[in-house]
Amino acid sequence: MVQKIATISLLVENYQDAITFYCDKLGFDLVEDTDLGAGRRWVVVAPRSGGGARILLARAEGEAQRQALGNQAGGRVMLFLETDDFAGDHAKMVERGVAFLEPPRHEAYGSVAVFADLYGNKWDLIEPRR
Secondary structure, eight states, X not given: OOOOOOEEEEEESOHHHHHHIIIIISOOEEEEEEEEETXXXXXXXXOTTOOSOEEEEXXXXXXHXXXXXXXXXXXXXXXXXXXXXXXXXXXXXXXTTOEESSOOEEETTEEEEEEEOTXXXXXXXXXXXX
16 A cells, blocks of 8 residues: 655635745645635645645634644644755745745755745755755
8 A cells, every 4th residue: 555645734814825925936836726615715736846745725714723824833844845956946935035034054964944934834945965
């Protein structure tokens, strides 16, 4: 049996703002945007390379979900965007206005810098040492 994590759900406040951030600032592809009725949509984005898990942009509904916006991992890094061109991707993201919370670091495990998405969820941009 083969298993993989194919899609993860990420709470967002507004579909269009989230699509703009992930597609225009991070360079992801809009994989799917299906109207589910009653103002709900099935919106999936993924890195252009097509590798790894996809992200379902799920509009927060109800107070508990709205309270979790930007803090789905309790303040820790939640997602890891792996690259094989750290310097190039970092430069593009800075140019596109992505908010990095620290300068790049070069650790034993690779090159890394933490950035925040439009709601404040923390991500690592990381190029693992091979």
